[in-house]
Amino acid sequence: MSHTEAHSSSAKAGTTELSAAGLEIWRGETRLLRNFGFQLSSGETLWLRGPNGAGKTTLMRVILGLSQADAGEVHWCGRPRDEDRSAFLADVAWCGHQTGLRPELSPRENLASWQPLAGRRSARRLSDCLERLALTAVADRPCAFLSAGQQKRASLARLLLCEASLWCLDEPLTSLDADGQTLVGELILEHRSHGGACLVSSHQPLPDSAGTVRELDLDRSHKAGGGGA
């Protein structure tokens, strides 16, 4: 299946897919967010920015249901996210700080191990995904022997395997060279143009190749006592 065909058929450009409202998040004695909310529609990219410790990763984990908020709600396609948790998880692809790679396996083997989890209809051929991320030459080398940037590329290749309509990318540009960063932008733009939505945390501005991006500054939102995008 081509990447174009791979995206969720439920995604209609401009419809709100992901929304959060009234989020309050404490970690330890620190309140990271209060009365915080945003909306993300299909075909959009929302760039979460903020200094170290602002709460970007914590917010992503809360959005994904991997971590709890102290108050507030997250909706997916107009319904509470947890109403159909397995459907939500099937619609989300998550790339975090950790690559999630098994170091003793090659990029090809890692991708193959993810393929059964990649969605109802596994999308691209493995070799296409590896080629797109410029990993063909190292596709059969154990990931432990790859550079940090190559490992990052291998973890990002997973995005192309699945048909998730929502991409949650936590610092996807880390360790990547200029070409790699441009490529991430291109992948984001491609995903959006097929009706997907992207929630991206990054210290750096997203590359121009990502196209139009909305910004949400967690630091400013917190200081202002609320947030919205």
Ligand SMILES: Nc1ncnc2c1ncn2[C@@H]1O[C@H](COP(=O)(O)OP(=O)(O)OP(=O)(O)O)[C@@H](O)[C@H]1O
């Ligand atoms: N389980 C926890 N217990 C206590 N404090 C926590 C916990 N999880 C996160 N924190 C704190 O919450 C704050 C936000 O962390 P988070 O990782 O979300 O920040 P971030 O904006 O992603 O930072 P960075 O830009 O450095 O990746 C940090 O000060 C962190 O120490």
